[in-house]
Amino acid sequence: MFFGTKSDPASTLLTQGMKVTEVGVYRGPHYWSKLPMVRIQVDLGRMEEFPTNRIPGFTKGLLEALPGVGRHACSLKVRGGFEKRLLEGTWLGHVAEHVALELQTIAGSRATRGKTRSVKGKPGVYNIMFAYNEERVGLAAGRIALELVNSLLPDELRGIGGLGRISELDGDFDLERRIDDLKRLVRRTALGPTTRSLVDEAQRRGIPVTRLDEQSLIQLGHGRFQQRFRASITGRTSQVATDIAGNKNMTKRLLDDSGIPVPRGIVVRDVEDAVRSARRLGFPLVTKPLDGNHGRGVTIGILSEEQLRFGFAEAQSQAKGRDVIVEQFFAGNDHRILVVDGKMIAVAERVPAQVVGDGVSTIRQLVAEINKDPRRGNGHENVMTRIRIDAIVEEYIGREGLTPDSIPEAEQVVLLRATANLSTGGTAIDRTNEIHPDNAEIARRAAMIVGLDVAGVDFVCPDISRSVRETGGGVIEINAAPGLRMHIDPSEGAPRDVAKPIIAMLFPRGSQSRVPIIAITGTNGKSTVGRMVKHIIRYTGCTVGLTSTTGVYINDILTHEGDATGPRSARMILRDPSVEVAVLETARGGLLREGLAFDAADIGIATNVTADHLGLKGIETVEDLANVKSVVIESVRRGGHSILNADDQLTVRMARRAGGQIIWFSLCGGAEMSPLVREHVDEGGMAVVREAGPDGGTIVLYDDGRRETIMKAGDIPATLHGMAEFNVANALAAIAAAIAHGVPNLTIRSAMTNFRSSFEQNPGRLNVHDAHGFRVIVDYAHNAAGLEALGKVIRGLSGRYKRTIGTVSMAGDRRDEDLREMGRIAAGIFDELIFREDPGTRGRPRGEVMRLLHEGALEAGRSSDHIHLIAGEAASTAAALAMGRPGDLIVVTPTDVHAAWAQVNDFKPAGMRTASRAPLIAAE
Numbered sequence: 001m002f003f004g005t006k007s008d009p010a011s012t013l014l015t016q017g018m019k020v021t022e023v024g025v026y027r028g029p030h031y032w033s034k035l036p037m038v039r040i041q042v043d044l045g046r047m048e049e050f051p052t053n054r055i056p057g058f059t060k061g062l063l064e065a066l067p068g069v070g071r072h073a074c075s076l077k078v079r080g081g082f083e084k085r086l087l088e089g090t091w092l093g094h095v096a097e098h099v100a101l102e103l104q105t106i107a108g109s110r111a112t113r114g115k116t117r118s119v120k121g122k123p124g125v126y127n128i129m130f131a132y133n134e135e136r137v138g139l140a141a142g143r144i145a146l147e148l149v150n151s152l153l154p155d156e157l158r159g160i161g162g163l164g165r166i167s168e169l170d171g172d173f174d175l176e177r178r179i180d181d182l183k184r185l186v187r188r189t190a191l192g193p194t195t196r197s198l199v200d201e202a203q204r205r206g207i208p209v210t211r212l213d214e215q216s217l218i219q220l221g222h223g224r225f226q227q228r229f230r231a232s233i234t235g236r237t238s239q240v241a242t243d244i245a246g247n248k249n250m251t252k253r254l255l256d257d258s259g260i261p262v263p264r265g266i267v268v269r270d271v272e273d274a275v276r277s278a279r280r281l282g283f284p285l286v287t288k289p290l291d292g293n294h295g296r297g298v299t300i301g302i303l304s305e306e307q308l309r310f311g312f313a314e315a316q317s318q319a320k321g322r323d324v325i326v327e328q329f330f331a332g333n334d335h336r337i338l339v340v341d342g343k344m345i346a347v348a349e350r351v352p353a354q355v356v357g358d359g360v361s362t363i364r365q366l367v368a369e370i371n372k373d374p375r376r377g378n379g380h381e382n383v384m385t386r387i388r389i390d391a392i393v394e395e396y397i398g399r400e401g402l403t404p405d406s407i408p409e410a411e412q413v414v415l416l417r418a419t420a421n422l423s424t425g426g427t428a429i430d431r432t433n434e435i436h437p438d439n440a441e442i443a444r445r446a447a448m449i450v451g452l453d454v455a456g457v458d459f460v461c462p463d464i465s466r467s468v469r470e471t472g473g474g475v476i477e478i479n480a481a482p483g484l485r486m487h488i489d490p491s492e493g494a495p496r497d498v499a500k501p502i503i504a505m506l507f508p509r510g511s512q513s514r515v516p517i518i519a520i521t522g523t524n525g526k527s528t529v530g531r532m533v534k535h536i537i538r539y540t541g542c543t544v545g546l547t548s549t550t551g552v553y554i555n556d557i558l559t560h561e562g563d564a565t566g567p568r569s570a571r572m573i574l575r576d577p578s579v580e581v582a583v584l585e586t587a588r589g590g591l592l593r594e595g596l597a598f599d600a601a602d603i604g605i606a607t608n609v610t611a612d613h614l615g616l617k618g619i620e621t622v623e624d625l626a627n628v629k630s631v632v633i634e635s636v637r638r639g640g641h642s643i644l645n646a647d648d649q650l651t652v653r654m655a656r657r658a659g660g661q662i663i664w665f666s667l668c669g670g671a672e673m674s675p676l677v678r679e680h681v682d683e684g685g686m687a688v689v690r691e692a693g694p695d696g697g698t699i700v701l702y703d704d705g706r707r708e709t710i711m712k713a714g715d716i717p718a719t720l721h722g723m724a725e726f727n728v729a730n731a732l733a734a735i736a737a738a739i740a741h742g743v744p745n746l747t748i749r750s751a752m753t754n755f756r757s758s759f760e761q762n763p764g765r766l767n768v769h770d771a772h773g774f775r776v777i778v779d780y781a782h783n784a785a786g787l788e789a790l791g792k793v794i795r796g797l798s799g800r801y802k803r804t805i806g807t808v809s810m811a812g813d814r815r816d817e818d819l820r821e822m823g824r825i826a827a828g829i830f831d832e833l834i835f836r837e838d839p840g841t842r843g844r845p846r847g848e849v850m851r852l853l854h855e856g857a858l859e860a861g862r863s864s865d866h867i868h869l870i871a872g873e874a875a876s877t878a879a880a881l882a883m884g885r886p887g888d889l890i891v892v893t894p895t896d897v898h899a900a901w902a903q904v905n906d907f908k909p910a911g912m913r914t915a916s917r918a919p920l921i922a923a924e
Helices: 009-016 045-049 058-065 067-071 081-088 092-106 135-151 175-189 193-204 239-246 248-257 271-281 305-318 363-370 391-398 437-450 499-506 526-538 567-575 588-593 622-634 649-657 675-682 725-741 745-752 784-796 816-827 848-859 873-883 897-906
Strands: 018-026 037-043 114-118 125-131 209-211 217-220 227-230 265-268 285-289 299-302 324-328 333-340 343-351 354-356 413-415 427-430 454-461 474-480 517-521 544-548 551-554 557-561 581-585 601-606 636-645 661-666 686-691 698-703 706-712 767-769 775-778 804-808 832-837 867-871 889-892
Touching: 018 045, 018 135, 037 092, 037 135, 058 067, 058 081, 058 135, 067 081, 067 092, 081 092, 092 114, 092 125, 092 135, 092 175, 125 135, 135 175, 193 209, 193 217, 193 227, 193 499, 209 567, 227 499, 239 248, 239 437, 239 474, 248 265, 248 324, 248 437, 248 474, 265 271, 271 285, 271 305, 271 324, 285 305, 299 305, 299 391, 305 324, 305 391, 333 437, 333 499, 343 437, 354 363, 391 413, 437 454, 437 474, 517 526, 517 622, 517 725, 526 544, 526 581, 526 725, 526 745, 544 567, 551 567, 557 567, 567 581, 567 588, 588 622, 601 622, 601 725, 622 636, 622 649, 636 649, 636 725, 661 675, 661 725, 675 686, 686 725, 698 725, 706 745, 725 745, 725 784, 767 897, 775 897, 784 816, 784 889, 804 816, 804 873, 816 832, 816 848, 832 848, 832 873, 848 867, 867 873, 873 889, 873 897
Parallel strands: 517 581, 517 601, 544 581, 601 636, 636 661, 661 686, 775 889, 804 832, 804 889, 832 867
Antiparallel strands: 018 037, 037 125, 114 125, 209 217, 217 227, 265 324, 285 299, 285 324, 333 343, 333 454, 343 427, 354 413, 454 474, 544 551, 551 557, 686 698, 698 706, 767 775
16 A cells, blocks of 8 residues: 655655545534544545445445444434445545544444535545544544555555554554554543543533543633542542542551541561561451552452461552551451542442353353453453453462362352452442441541542441441541442442532532633734723733733733634633633634634624635635634524624624624614614614714613613724724724623723723734834734725824835735735835735745735836835834834834834934935845
8 A cells, every 4th residue: 555755756646546635633613513523634636536336346345344334324314324325426535534433433432423525626625524532543543544445445546645644553454453553542542431420420511621631630610610630539639638548557547546447457567577467466367558559469358377478478569668558357248438528429339350150161261251241441441340360369269279270160159359349350239229327427437537528438348238336347448539430330230420429519509610701703803802801801800811913811911922812822721720701812723723722602702804814724715714713603602692793794694603692893883873783773682883973983882772872982092082993893892792791881991991002902903102203003914904904094194294104014825816905005005115025935935925015016006116125024124114204104014013012112213314215125
């Protein structure tokens, strides 16, 4: 089989077969689904001409290799629907989707949802998407699926390029070995029964769940409401209590001092001490490590010095130190009593691993047969554990004169161990409804004395339904991090929902698990709206986490610098234990790459949708872009609010799929109010609009048939007395969000009268600097709509300045027509134009970005005498500042906002004025 790469001379063969062009993982709600999914983009190449019904033997071979895949319902929604699709003819991308789902299910990580879609404008290119439970398992299943599909093709059609980007599984294709690889990966990465039960209960209650590592450290909830746990150890579990439980001698001493029945015991360090202690205590005895767990190194029912010496050696081999406990043996049945938050929750009788003879098979063969039970696995991954024949088993059955190769008589029960831990192959019988109240109270008190919030009390007695005060017995151990599987899925008896009281302890009834999430999307205005919302909510005294194009902020502290508008940055906020409200700028890139970082938003805001980033990642039209951004609005929970721009038709269309209650915002209020908004407010809906008037007009709230004045638009400093209309629109969106969040109008008004377009409050958005004898505006106008909005402000100021000088650029991954349009708009705004090009041209030859901007300006009628081409952001900013004279307005539109602002502040006018015009500098 061929695995081509760009450097492989054989890569020309890729035209004969499939080629993997992109691999991604959606971790949250995304354009295609709310489910986490793996996305593999494939170019079928020549295989586009060969649906399954045209490939001899393909369907037969696939169904023989994976019979279960044919039973998938597929789009026909009936069992066996996919087999019918195969026989009728479907394309190989669709086949790979179903195979990836089936492989995960076979490996023990059931996944059922998927979809395959053609990529617009690229014949033969498909996005294969399928659900997963563990990310690494999903990626590996995708690779194996493509390998299997490829292996079933005729030799002349085989070949998969780019496949090595999916996972690290390499080598010749062997389906059985690949499935074994996948099963091992599931065992390494899947949640165990205890963790899974707690996660399922949290999700049932609507509590957000985040897996923090591959060792099953889980965060429940967001921000200040979060709780963490690993297995049944919670963030509330006392380290002191855990240390006490880990020291069995200390545990017994504390319990004994409080009147809890415990066996007498002695800690020893060598075998002779053990022998001497045995003489004092008397047989039968138990030996175990002082600091052991899971029954490792425990030997019980010791009746002789020889057995004692063996037990001591086993205990010391499992001890972290040298200390071993020799203690009295309590006769009776072994029980595990689960105590949560001081309450007895469940009881299981643990039965030691055993076999029943048939008169033919050896003990070893009987064990192998029992281990075939699909409920048994390695370690704690399944509800029961496979039985291992080790030295302890051999010693224990040796007491009866047996070996692993002995053949027990028919119906003879052979106990393999004296201990009944599930981790050594034991089974469990539910006894929750049978426990005597005395025994339940003893267990409850024992857990509280040690101080554990979740405790497994090992309790030995002849009959759990009778008081140990009468029968003898008592507590032999207290365990931190007790496994829940014996209660969740006992071998006999009723399952117990033991996860519910643990989650209820962490999140009592009426408590919160989620911080309010305000998610903001759109082409322009996202950052300013986000900063305005953060500013308002800060006035309520809450700690606010903000993601934006300039970084991650906790209140006013920048904690992570750089573009932080994707899901990784959002997760930083949601994991921060101080955050009470999350304000998340949510850009197109992260949505396309990974989806949302959260399952639901309380407030979603869509500012507008204009042509930007088109031609990237399959987004060819503004309608495509609007559909991607609408993911944020669709994620709004039922009781939340979707805040939409009524002045933008593409945003208006999002209303059909919006979650929660819609709040419209619009620059057209009063007599200019659109029919859409008028009908909405007449029906009692909410809207925040600007009504015409002096100083930018008045911001008004309509709600439930009431009209209420919020404030004058011109009273918001960032609007430049209402002249910066785009910031008026941004303020409308922010005020609507604050109202939806429940902020009083007086607080909103106080906050907004103190929101300025300063670099400190809103970096890179209409920041004004007046210290050099001329005015400088720094604004991140990175696309046509942003530059046009900035141009309206500059035109409104045109009579105040002698000249306007602007530095303009655009990212090289935009379309040629977008770059030319940027040049045309700039030509209509500035007297002197400086077109720059950043060092990273995003795939274009050096100088091409400036050339296309220049062409656009010429098309708009601007003379070349007033156009300057300068490579590099710092150089272009320096040239613009050097051109400045008293009475001029210089506008810098940087990519690196912080560096540009520092450069403006550090500029020394006198030393720079050596020419009336910056020279034309050719890009190299």
